[in-house]
Ligand SMILES: Nc1ncnc2c1ncn2[C@@H]1O[C@H](COP(=O)(O)OP(=O)(O)OP(=O)(O)O)[C@@H](O)[C@H]1O
């Protein structure tokens with residue numbers, strides 16, 4: 001069996017086994033400005049300057065992790081990702097003791113600590129799922145001190161000068177309220193918005209180069225309409241819809257499905273039947289958020305908007 005060699009390094013008297021970086025090509029398409037803003041955070045302009053650790057915020061599947069991965073790649077630095085969860089403990093984030101074959105305790109550095117030691121980029125993914133105790137252990141790392149203290153290994157670990165960090169957060173479902181003293185260390189906030197029609201098509205084409213244009217086009221139409229209505233369907237949803245539709249089309253060779261039928265089926269399976277009627281879904285969502293629906297006067301039910309007999313027709317004409 002092939003032996004995977006684990007890189008080790010020494011901090012004080014303690015030997016740490018390092019996590020490996022994440023491999024892969026991660027291209028960021030469109031929204032060049034957001035990528036530039038993230039890269040700006042990581043510049044260091046002077047000996048007295050420090051890099052910033054920004055928050056990348058946006059709904060699920062919009063590309064937060066992809067953006068951070070692409071930025072690390074642009075800088076040609078090894079990339080490490082730590083997936084934060086509600087039960088991440090400080091030692092998981094830093095150093096964990098494991099029982100080695102020799103019966104001795106070996107210490108494993110987390111992806112974050114490995115990035116700190118190797119001068120890599122670490123993405124703390126889904127940061128708002130992590131509890132305060134774990135965040136507290138990162139407070140010195142995220143300010144001018146740039147170190148962490150592993151209580152378990154009894155060592156202080158200083159970050160390499162090239163170490164950079166970003167935290168991704170979903171703006172809707174926080175598991176924990178991240179305390180203010182932590183948020184003030186995770187600045188600036190870079191909000192990732194929905195892609196334009198052209199960019200969304202390029203994203204789908206990039207991930208699904210084997211898909212027919214028609215299928216991509218109806219998916220982009222659907223996603224763009226959802227973005228207009230402020231519904232949080234994402235490029236990831238679009239990719240999943242096309243992927244499943246294509247698989248269904250390929251499978252039903254004897255009883256060919258039409259592309260439209262396969263797409264409609266896929267939409268329902270991926271996003272639920274309610275996604276078939278985006279306008280209704282948007283209205284329901286607005287109501288549940290307590291937002292008023294666009295106002296409709298009594299006369300709106302009887303007259304078309306441009307009807308010359310509509311009593312409110314000239315309401316916004318300042319000359320009348
Ligand atoms: N601008 C983009 N360029 C290239 N791929 C993109 C872009 N935006 C989204 N994607 C693709 O959409 C999918 C979802 O992106 P990603 O996983 O980065 O989203 P996320 O915001 O991190 O989601 P989550 O909040 O669930 O972690 C991925 O397959 C990603 O490659």
Ligand SMILES: [Mg+2]
Pocket residue numbers: 064065066125126168
């Ligand atoms: Mg992500």
